[in-house]
Amino acid sequence: xxxxxxxxxxxxxxxxxxxxxxxxxxxxxxxxxxxxxxxxxxxxxxxxxxxxxxxxxxxxxxxxxxxxxxxxxxxxxxxxxxxxxxxxxxxxxxxxxxxxxxxxxxxxxxxxxxxxxxxxxxxxxxxxxxxxxxxxxxxxxxxxxxxxxxxxxxxxxxxxxxxxxxxxxxxxxxxxxxxxxxxxxxxxxxxxxxxxxxxxxxxxxxxxxx
Amino acid sequence: xxxxxxxxxxxxxxxxxxxxxxxxxxxxxxxxxxxxxxxxxxxxxxxxxxxxxxxxxxxxxxxxxxxxxxxxxxxxxxxxxxxxxxxxxxxxxxxxxxxxxxxxxxxxxxxxxxxxxxxxxxxxxxxxxxxxxxxxxxxxxxxxxxxxxxxxxxxxxxxxxxxxxxxxxxxxxxxxxxxxxxxxxxxxxxxxxxxxxxxxxxxxxxxxxxxxxxxxxxxxxxxxxxxxxxxxxxxxxxxxxxxxxxxxxxxxxxxxxxxxxxxxxxxxxxxxxxxxxxxxxxxxxxxxxxxxxxxxxxxxxxxxxxxxxxxxxxxxxxxxxxxxxxxxxxxxxxxxxxxxxxxxxxxxxxxxx
Ligand code: B12
Numbered sequence: 001x002x003x004x005x006x007x008x009x010x011x012x013x014x015x016x017x018x019x020x021x022x023x024x025x026x027x028x029x030x031x032x033x034x035x036x037x038x039x040x041x042x043x044x045x046x047x048x049x050x051x052x053x054x055x056x057x058x059x060x061x062x063x064x065x066x067x068x069x070x071x072x073x074x075x076x077x078x079x080x081x082x083x084x085x086x087x088x089x090x091x092x093x094x095x096x097x098x099x100x101x102x103x104x105x106x107x108x109x110x111x112x113x114x115x116x117x118x119x120x121x122x123x124x125x126x127x128x129x130x131x132x133x134x135x136x137x138x139x140x141x142x143x144x145x146x147x148x149x150x151x152x153x154x155x156x157x158x159x160x161x162x163x164x165x166x167x168x169x170x171x172x173x174x175x176x177x178x179x180x181x182x183x184x185x186x187x188x189x190x191x192x193x194x195x196x197x198x199x200x201x202x203x204x205x206x207x208x209x210x
Numbered sequence: 211x212x213x214x215x216x217x218x219x220x221x222x223x224x225x226x227x228x229x230x231x232x233x234x235x236x237x238x239x240x241x242x243x244x245x246x247x248x249x250x251x252x253x254x255x256x257x258x259x260x261x262x263x264x265x266x267x268x269x270x271x272x273x274x275x276x277x278x279x280x281x282x283x284x285x286x287x288x289x290x291x292x293x294x295x296x297x298x299x300x301x302x303x304x305x306x307x308x309x310x311x312x313x314x315x316x317x318x319x320x321x322x323x324x325x326x327x328x329x330x331x332x333x334x335x336x337x338x339x340x341x342x343x344x345x346x347x348x349x350x351x352x353x354x355x356x357x358x359x360x361x362x363x364x365x366x367x368x369x370x371x372x373x374x375x376x377x378x379x380x381x382x383x384x385x386x387x388x389x390x391x392x393x394x395x396x397x398x399x400x401x402x403x404x405x406x407x408x409x410x411x412x413x414x415x416x417x418x419x420x421x422x423x424x425x426x427x428x429x430x431x432x433x434x435x436x437x438x439x440x441x442x443x444x445x446x447x448x449x450x451x452x453x454x455x456x457x458x459x460x461x462x463x464x465x466x467x468x469x470x471x472x473x474x475x476x477x478x479x480x481x482x483x484x485x486x487x488x489x490x491x492x493x494x495x496x497x498x499x500x501x502x503x504x505x506x507x508x509x510x511x512x513x514x515x516x517x518x519x520x521x522x523x524x525x526x527x528x529x530x531x532x533x534x535x536x537x538x539x540x541x542x543x544x545x546x547x548x549x550x551x552x553x554x555x556x557x558x559x560x561x562x563x
Pocket of ligand 1: 063100103143145148176179282284285301303305355359363410417449530
């Protein structure tokens, strides 16, 4: 039953059929709490899309468009019951000295669609990022980049945080990390995700550990 | 033919004719390393045609590869459209804020004329000067961003995906404008002396859009545009996937397809066999930390997969070597091509069996 719903939901997403997606939600309204809806339908569907992208079956445009649908659905169903969104360690996402925002936008909406709350720092420099992490007591930091020099700057962020003894989990992602599997370790990140659904898996795990 | 009497251009043409030349042709697509060589910042380097001419010639002397690359950077086209180029000290320039803020702005746009854009005239001057130096010996590769891929810089990536799916009329209109510009820009480079045009079209890659959408968009646009470009083209997905659409790409009239390291070169080659030549696919990002031994291993592997029968040019998989890749690695790649790339590739059959 669940997997059938996920199939249908995934299909609706891949054809950008917002109405069909909403119908699946409404149909199962009584049986599922909003959180269950997220965990049993949205997260698995996004996960399948992520794997599909990794394997070359699904394209980024489909991921982006379905992310938009899910983000809206989740905002609609979650706003009345925000508890899941507040009782987690503080988390933020930023694009480090880079002009390319799409990767971050996709990861941000996948995380929100999966019920997480996070601050969006937009484009940010190393120094500004370090300052805000300390001031805002961020425990989990996601960094997205597209250019190689920006990816290499993650190491600077780590060094500056270490200097002041600030402990933060750093999760990185973006094209340079996808093309060099070792790069995330080299820049001293704690984890790297290949796509938005991996971001959700990693964050879920980190949140359990914290 | 012995290596001494065959030029780089002949070597490339032979392979494009799906024959084996004396050795695997090798395109080292360095854009910024010339600046290092001349001891200049990247910004200063790209400010004058003379610098790029000198940089390209020195790179070729050093690494003995088979082309001159007249590519400055992608944002230079945006500069012609009125956009901003943001330079970096240790990487390629990026384009600034998108020019189109609302979809409706597309109705008020006019494509720039090449003759009125000093940044493009600088590239043309570079090509002319290089042509005077290398004549018919070395192919000079010019570059255009495809009409279908340029809008990521014109309007932003997220808005562009929405435009494609949700605003078909404005999308078509923008494509008309971009096609006009792209054709004029490509042909100007060919007239200045470029031998071929690299058509960067990563939005068409199945990494970015699904094949069914490609067939109604990027494919048709490439077919129309390439038909008007008066010289050979190579289609580059900038390290995005091409495998599922190779047959379609071959039908756009392009001569070369550039494949990513995430695809199996042997599989790509077997699909392209005799239809279209293949260029690729060393991992430029990872290259930065290769040892000389690793460089040799990757080059040998690429040669063994792509080389047999010709129809193959060895290169990186993005169309640009990152600034961070050390000279030693580039030298090791070059040496490996010269050592293992001589036809006939007898060693590949021995090692395979
Ligand atoms: C399409 C494309 C282009 C297009 C548009 C680029 C753009 N976005 O502006 C065009 C043709 C214009 C272009 C030009 C250039 N490009 Co380009 N391009 C690409 C390509 C094929 C896709 C890039 C993209 O935007 N993808 C979509 C985004 C959303 O994907 P993503 O960032 O990977 O994000 C996903 C995951 O990585 C992950 N993720 C992202 N962030 C995070 C964060 C966390 C925490 C986690 C867990 C996961 C995660 O989730 C996302 C969704 O699944 C890539 C190669 C590739 N295969 O990826 C090269 C690439 C990005 N380009 C590159 C370069 C260098 C350039 C140029 C600078 C070249 C030049 N000299 O001019 C220009 C710059 C253009 C500009 N904007 O100023 C390099 C960058 C790396 C480097 N060498 O420094 C790449 C990686 C190619 C390569 N293999 O080297 N390019």
